[in-house]
Amino acid sequence: MAQHPKKRFGQHFLVDPGVIDAIVRAVAPRPGEALVEIGPGRGAITMPLLERCGALTVIELDRDLAARLRRTPGLEVVEADVLRVDFAALPAAAGGARPLRIVGNLPYNISTPILFHLLQSVDRIADQHVMLQKEVVDRMVARPGRKDYGRLSVMLQWRYEVEHVLDVAPEAFDPPPRVDSAVVRMAPKPAAAGVDPKLLGELVTVAFSQRRKLLRHTLGRWLDERGASGDFDVQRRAEEVPVEEYLRLASDVAKATREGSAPPSRREGLGRERP
Numbered sequence: 001m002a003q004h005p006k007k008r009f010g011q012h013f014l015v016d017p018g019v020i021d022a023i024v025r026a027v028a029p030r031p032g033e034a035l036v037e038i039g040p041g042r043g044a045i046t047m048p049l050l051e052r053c054g055a056l057t058v059i060e061l062d063r064d065l066a067a068r069l070r071r072t073p074g075l076e077v078v079e080a081d082v083l084r085v086d087f088a089a090l091p092a093a094a095g096g097a098r099p100l101r102i103v104g105n106l107p108y109n110i111s112t113p114i115l116f117h118l119l120q121s122v123d124r125i126a127d128q129h130v131m132l133q134k135e136v137v138d139r140m141v142a143r144p145g146r147k148d149y150g151r152l153s154v155m156l157q158w159r160y161e162v163e164h165v166l167d168v169a170p171e172a173f174d175p176p177p178r179v180d181s182a183v184v185r186m187a188p189k190p191a192a193a194g195v196d197p198k199l200l201g202e203l204v205t206v207a208f209s210q211r212r213k214l215l216r217h218t219l220g221r222w223l224d225e226r227g228a229s230g231d232f233d234v235q236r237r238a239e240e241v242p243v244e245e246y247l248r249l250a251s252d253v254a255k256a257t258r259e260g261s262a263p264p265s266r267r268e269g270l271g272r273e274r275p
Helices: 017-027 046-053 063-069 091-096 108-119 134-141 151-157 197-207 219-226 243-259
Strands: 034-038 056-059 075-078 100-105 125-133 160-168 181-188
Touching: 017 046, 017 100, 017 125, 017 160, 017 181, 034 046, 034 091, 046 056, 056 091, 063 075, 075 091, 108 125, 108 134, 108 151, 125 134, 125 160, 134 151, 134 160, 134 181, 151 160, 151 197, 151 243, 197 219, 197 243, 219 243
Parallel strands: 034 056, 034 100, 056 075, 100 125
Antiparallel strands: 125 181, 160 181
16 A cells, blocks of 8 residues: 655655656666665655666655665665765765766755755766756756846856756646646766855855845955955846856955955946945
């Protein structure tokens, strides 16, 4: 008998065969790859993945579901909270030679923390195919100038090429969630030279702390306090600044901190000030 969804785990089991097939085809698993599935649930994606790759590591918090999954040959079951899992130490990465391929229908209530947790292991990851609330995916792929562009966009796009793959309607799940979903592909890219992830995170958080204000009211003050060198235009709003500019600024701030440089010469803009 199929297990009923547990509300405390935010479970919505994928049941639509067409969506399942589309996700598996997007992942295109091959034998010998180090696949890791987050939140396998009843195994809707797990079983077709396993058929194609022969072995799979799954991370499942639900004790009952984990016990059922252990009965399946070829599955390595890690019964744990995904936010506490050291991905570099997973059985799928045994020997340290194989980069991980991450797949999962992420619990929507903790999807952003999971993304940032995976970001800590990005150098060990080949790619990620994950399903999230569509609103979150829109923010992940957003470009400068769009209202969806924000902290999440910058902090993921600096280490991933992010691509929207597939929209998924609520009816594809049991029970149907109250929101639309989407699948996103995330391909890691090299870190920008001289960028400290912690410093970048602080910088971007300050920049987007008051989205409606010009950066001179938020990030400008933060830069002044650090005596950061550079030529950064603070007569803009945070959503107008491309990822590459945030990276250059983070590198400049780090350099200024190391060298104890003089206060910055920041461009205050020309002509009439915007509100």
